Amino acid sequence: MSTETDSDADDESTSKCGASTSDTASDSSGSKCGASSTSTETSSADSGSKCGGSSSSGDDSSSKCGSSGSSSDSSSGKCGASSGSDDSNEKEVGATVEDFDADPGQLTAVGLGPGQPEGMTERAKNALLEAEHIVGYTTYIELLPDEITEDADEIYDTPMCGEVSRTEEAIDRTLAGNDVAIVGSGDPNVYALAGLALEILESKGATASMVDFEVVPGVPAAQSCAARLGAPLVNDTVSISLSDHLVPMPEIESRLHAAAKESFTITIYNPWSRKRRENFEKACEILLTHRDEETPVGIVHGAGREDEQVMITELGELEELGEHEIIDMTTTIVVGTEDTYVWDDRMVRPRGYETKYDY
């Protein structure tokens, strides 16, 4: 069974915090919590990028990171962000807009799509090429093509924790005058960081206009996975995440009941982790109270990635697959409706054409 090492934002902050900081031009001994702040310059002394630098540092950097009150140690892994807390459960915003005296840069939330470079939109690639700093979860940074990572002045990534501190880091770097892209899988509006970025901007006393905040959409997992399965989403659909990290389980259960009793195809995100097997079991139980055991279910693990796996099964078989390696935190499950059928290994959800046309 795969572990949650590839988990996404929803579960990151319940994971062990592994952030640290390193610089390709210096050592990583100051690493904390797994965050890595990598300057793509050849020498930290000559670097055009600084992290957490005060405006009086004397560094002739063209790239600034963090507020004037933050650490000038580039290996501290913090760029004026979030009260200096390295654990991922931090709730307080650190620097506010008052702490920055630079003209803010631009902040762009970029959706990478499912994973491989060919799944990224042209607009996403261009937004990343234009950004001076790229901030993201390590797994997604590793999926970026070299031409993008080599072009950036600085890359800041955290492995398994701190979506809040990472987003704040991106905002602080922007308020310090850098053009910053914050990246995530799929689309920034689907269980992702676009909303958090706006909320943190607001809590810092900044505005979206001040940093010219923009969202560059990407292909969400629901669509990438549906494409692998055939045509399961061509009528009304809903998405439900089984992660109870940010939404209490009773609410998730209520949403499952509401969706399952109507004719929605249901796309299940964050279906399984070792910490919450019961959520998956409960979801299967709820789905079966409203839908037949034979209802087609598509399972896609790692769509567009090297370890992609696809399976079409029936709802009655789903629960036992919870312990199968195909279902983990990089899996999306598509639960069909009463009229969804399987034809030649493809899930098909009729759109209704057959009721109007002869073919």
Ligand SMILES: C[S@@+](CC[C@H](N)C(=O)[O-])C[C@H]1O[C@@H](n2cnc3c(N)ncnc32)[C@H](O)[C@@H]1O
């Ligand atoms: C926090 S959500 C992020 C969703 C993402 N923003 C999107 O638009 O798809 C993480 C969940 O997305 C789904 N997911 C992300 N990438 C996937 C992939 N390549 N294949 C299948 N599911 C994926 C999984 O359900 C995973 O648990």
